[in-house]
Amino acid sequence: MTGPPAPPGNRWLPVISLTLLAAAAAALITATQERTQQRIADNEAAEMMKGLAAVLPDGDYDNQPYRDRIMVVDAELLGSNDPQPVYRVRKSGRPVAAVIAVTARNGYVGPIRLLVGISASGTVTGVRVVTHRETPGLGDRIEAKKSNWLSIFAGHSATRPDYDQWLVKRDGGDFDQMTGATVTSRSVVSAVRDAVRYFQEHRDTIFE
Numbered sequence: 001m002t003g004p005p006a007p008p009g010n011r012w013l014p015v016i017s018l019t020l021l022a023a024a025a026a027a028l029i030t031a032t033q034e035r036t037q038q039r040i041a042d043n044e045a046a047e048m049m050k051g052l053a054a055v056l057p058d059g060d061y062d063n064q065p066y067r068d069r070i071m072v073v074d075a076e077l078l079g080s081n082d083p084q085p086v087y088r089v090r091k092s093g094r095p096v097a098a099v100i101a102v103t104a105r106n107g108y109v110g111p112i113r114l115l116v117g118i119s120a121s122g123t124v125t126g127v128r129v130v131t132h133r134e135t136p137g138l139g140d141r142i143e144a145k146k147s148n149w150l151s152i153f154a155g156h157s158a159t160r161p162d163y164d165q166w167l168v169k170r171d172g173g174d175f176d177q178m179t180g181a182t183v184t185s186r187s188v189v190s191a192v193r194d195a196v197r198y199f200q201e202h203r204d205t206i207f208e
């Protein structure tokens with residue numbers, strides 16, 4: 001025996017409720033995803049800012065360098081066939097410095113990615129390692145938290161020392177090598193030298 005047919009309004013009620021529920025769930029998922037993506041982007045920006053701030057003098061700029069970025073390619077001087085970021089640093093719109101991402105290709109274990117801060121006048125303001133695979137206890141002393149070896153570059157420029165003195169002391173140049181890690185030291189010295197040279201050759205177009 002079947003009962004009387006449900007009034008038309010009631011028959012659609014479950015369908016409508018389910019549709020509304022599914023729409024609400026989808027909206028909630030989308031909102032959560034957007035919040036998560038925003039948080040990831042904020043964290044990445046904060047990390048990037050920390051990295052950039054580490055190679056720049058304190059408080060000397062008022063822009064957000066990680067947003068003022070250009071991509072450039074120079075396999076010879078920047079150590080990669082891929083476009084590399086150059087972050088422009090400004091105060092009241094005027095160039096203060098640039099931070100160049102370079103790869104030292106001939107590390108002992110593998111490529112070493114670096115950020116090199118260079119003032120508008122061409123002087124190194126700081127160098128930090130972004131990624132590397134050098135040996136713990138030997139080449140990994142390029143990390144700022146393990147030694148201050150990377151501080152040897154601050155204040156140097158394309159002409160200080162002369163180009164042919166941008167070598168480790170072991171090779172007759174001006175820069176101390178890390179003891180027991182000459183290969184790593186050598187590769188970083190030449191990568192910083194090339195970043196400085198890149199800046200010298202492209203300063204005007206970098207800040208255009």
Ligand SMILES: Cc1cc2nc3c(=O)[nH]c(=O)nc-3n(C[C@H](O)[C@H](O)[C@H](O)COP(=O)(O)O)c2cc1C
Pocket residue numbers: 108109134135136138139140178179180181182183184185
């Ligand atoms: C297992 C192992 C790991 C090494 N890792 C590094 C390294 O990360 N960076 C480096 O420059 N040399 C490394 N070396 C040392 C090099 O072989 C080389 O001796 C050194 O770079 C030369 O520097 P030195 O003349 O100051 O000893 C490693 C050697 C061994 C046996």
